[in-house]
Amino acid sequence: EVQLVESGGGLVQPGGSLRLSCAASGFTFSDYEMNWVRQAPGEGLEWIAGISSGGDTVQYADSVKGRFTVSRDHSKIALYLHMNNLRADDTAVYYCARGGSSWALDFWGQGDLVTVSS
Amino acid sequence: EIVMTQAPATLSLSPGVRASLSCRASQRLTGNLAWYQQRPGQAPRLLIYGATIRATGIPARFSGSGSGTEFTLTISSPQPDDSAVYFCQQYVSWPRTFGQGTKVEF
Numbered sequence: 001e002v003q004l005v006e007s008g009g010g011l012v013q014p015g016g017s018l019r020l021s022c023a024a025s026g027f028t029f030s031d032y033e034m035n036w037v038r039q040a041p042g043e044g045l046e047w048i049a050g051i052s053s054g055g056d057t058v059q060y061a062d063s064v065k066g067r068f069t070v071s072r073d074h075s076k077i078a079l080y081l082h083m084n085n086l087r088a089d090d091t092a093v094y095y096c097a098r099g100g101s102s103w104a105l106d107f108w109g110q111g112d113l114v115t116v117s118s
Numbered sequence: 119e120i121v122m123t124q125a126p127a128t129l130s131l132s133p134g135v136r137a138s139l140s141c142r143a144s145q146r147l148t149g150n151l152a153w154y155q156q157r158p159g160q161a162p163r164l165l166i167y168g169a170t171i172r173a174t175g176i177p178a179r180f181s182g183s184g185s186g187t188e189f190t191l192t193i194s195s196p197q198p199d200d201s202a203v204y205f206c207q208q209y210v211s212w213p214r215t216f217g218q219g220t221k222v223e224f
Contacts, residue, residue, distance in 0.1 A: 035214070037162075044203075044205065044216060044217075044218045044219045045154075045156075045162065045205050045207075045216040045219075046216065047207070047213055047214040047215065047216065050212070050214065059212040059213065060213070061213045062119075062213070095161055095162070097162075099209075100164075100167070102150075102167045102168055102171075102209075103150070103209045104152035104164055104167035104168075104173075104207070104209060105152070105154070105162070105164060105207070106164045106167070106173060107164075108161040108162055108163070109161065110161055111161055
């Protein structure tokens, strides 16, 4: 069974940093593109970052480019999102999601809440 | 960036009455279009990919159609359990972009 479990969220002050983790299981992690998608309270879905199966290609939404970094560790079977210079409008539930064979997001974690507030 | 526009914003369902949700892209997608269902308090779930292909375990009452820039998700005989927000997403180019969602309620 495919499982994705996010962790590392919480309350952080504006300008602060946080690292989210996504532990993967139930599939060959190194075969799949992985993504981060976020959802601000009461809002829709926003794709923010993606990383190729080998980790050599990364893509970002303009809203996080230069502040967030996506990475993966195949030995730990984990996906990461390093978030710097956080702003109030980064407050959201952050989901990791697997890019399936068609590149649609076929499995999602349960999400982790990041709150940026003083 | 490809802009995805969904209509209507809210759709009221009646049992057994077919429902159609629209998604329009600002550029041609060559079929790289997915639909997701998000029930309250839950993570999104993939319903349809490749514009028309049902994901594993998705009931046959959900179907996707369309091509180019115009796409439709149809719920043929809605059930109360189908109350949720439905999002379309393009994955033909970066950044991946979602529509703003259609809230479906009974």
